[in-house]
Amino acid sequence: MGSDGIRRTIRALVLALAGGIIALAATHGLYATALLAIVVAAWTAVRNAVEQGAPSPALAPPAPLPVKSDPEALQRLTAYLDLSPAPLVSLDGDRLRAVNRAARRLLGTNDLVAEPPPALLGMLSDTRPGRTAKIDLDDAGEIRSFALTTGDLALSGRMLRIGALIDIDTELKAAEAAALRELVQVLSHEIVNALTPIASLAATAVAMLDNPVPPLPELREAIETVARRAASLHRFGESYRALARLPTPALRRTALAGFANDLAMLFTSRWPAIELAVEKHEAPAHLLIDPDQLTAALWAVLQNAAEALGNAPDAKIHLIFKARVGRTLIGIVDNGPGISARDESDIFRPFFTTKAEGSGIGLSLARQILRGHGGDLALASSRVGKTEFEATIPA
Template sequence: MASDQVRGMLRALVIAAAGAGGAVAAMRGLYATALLAALITVWIAALDLVDRGPRRPPAPPPPAPVFPGEEERRRLNAYLDLSPAPLVALDDGRLRVVNRAARRLLGASDLVADPPEGLVAALSETRPGRTVTIDIGQDADVRSFALATGDLALTGRMTRIGALIDIDAELKAAEAAALRDLVQVLSHEIVNALTPIASLAETAVAMLDDPEPALPKIREAIETVARRAASLHRFGESYRTLAKLPLPIPARIPLTGFANDLTALFTTRWPHIAFTADLEEAPAFLLADPDQLTAAIWAVLQNAAEALDATPTPHVTLAIQARVGETRITMTDNGPGIPAENLKDIFRPFFTTKQAGSGIGLALARQIVRGHNGDLTLTHSLAGQTRFESILPSVVAP
């Protein structure tokens, strides 16, 4: 009987923790997957211990008797204390802490005498499978948590279990990682640009000190410095464009005209590349920022065209399709494909394999599409076919 209760409690706790993990994953996929895996591991390990518990008749009582199921409960408590997510229980309107993380957060060993404002109500009103956000703390030390719940029936009485995921901590960790990556990229690009500029400038100064300065060579060095400085300036402007993308201003876009404009632009710029616009399954209209959406799709098409230099019969296809709840824009080319070692970097700002590339095209395109609550992904890349897909939510245009 005790083991059955332990199994029930474990199931409820895992349901609650999984719901919270899903909430955090919905917030741009932070570290909730690792947390969920840890909780599931705890669940399996605890169940295994319960299932393999002693089946033989109990030995004669020791001086300090251990009741049936007590050892399993102790082990369960030890496992639950390893969870970084605070776990709480609502029993007859009273809030109790379940593990060490909850005791540390709420400052109680069992019954929480003074629960944070709104926590009991949120725990009581949030149905299993749903998630809400709640702030816990005082003054400047206020943290946001995702709360998910599950119900547990023990001894004929329902107990509501809740798991709390510290959203602020997850966001700060993600922001720190993003900032670190950005600083590495910027420092790498700036140093790479400044090194030859400094070297050529020193060379030009040294040549001026010659008794008979070689003016043509000095002029060539200075012109090279000017070109490299202009390139560095363009890099800075590209970064500013990426960092200060304005919010989209949605408008009613007739997709036939949208595709025709892109076709005209593409065939004028690359007349030797066959271009096909497939609108057979396209909706009539799309609600989006026309300038931003054009820039995003054009960046992908340009990337495709530049990859087709060595392809004998280059071909690019733009297909727009209506799907349930979404509009899918697919861009396909028959080029050599993207090298496997570059797949994880193609959307990283300033990453490029082109000598004159800025490395912001695909990064900016994805940022634009995500600004429209959609996404841009690489769905296929092999020799002979590379395909990008942009998914935008279908909104009925007025």
């Protein structure tokens, strides 16, 4: 800059704004705003230097500013700040200035705001540095919501307040669009995964009918399982459509034997080459669960295991139910290649996947369902030849 005084002032403002504007801007993804907002101080310092013709008396030793370079510095800084999409303002006593182009457009001024909105003046005064506040302002006849964050600078014996206004409406619209995309992915993932075993089991039932003497007990069991899973899928879809979120589990006392047998039959019809061993000799007779949701959760983990096993000739999965004090453990163990150590911390992160056609929804949704039941889902261990997931639900 033009002098040591201006450089010191810039450093002071960088510190004042670091906990406020930068943090909020970075949180909302406005990285350009985060970088540009810190030079509001420089803009203010140079403007004061131009107007007063001297540096702050607090700066020592006093030295005259290069008059020729200060207007150039102000012009450069103003150009930088004009790139920020967030309106930036400064409050000096009762004088409100629009610092950048976004603020000038919002407040309808080229510099000093002749009639500043009382709400903005009050909010600037009341919002402490590092905090944020919501304020509604008129933007060309449309009321828009902004998040206001502030920083303070002691300059020439008085306190100057800097403010950044972040457009909440734009952020909310972007968040809504992202949430809608995620919801569509979740629904399509669950619907396709539920329909695949239903279609396979239905085809098996049709093949049974082609026998000269159809095995009626097996045929009835297959059709009843298809009917139950189809009804379950219908309820699952209706809940999502009504609430646009995972519904609260509708807990009911459910016989473990029937629940586990249905799950095993669906799995075998989908992956007949993979052995599924269900172990429930240490299990309780009944579970207090939402059977539809828990089926979806365990199916996601079983599918993950089956896809990891691929076409291995000795592929095997153990589905283990165990009663413990106050809870029921559900283990899913496979003898596949294991999960890479670098991926273990990411497997429950939404949309993380290592598969070319994967969506990264299954394990994330499964954990959400278990936590909705008051339990949890975790990767207990993973190495070549043994990967174990452990789910817990209250007894």
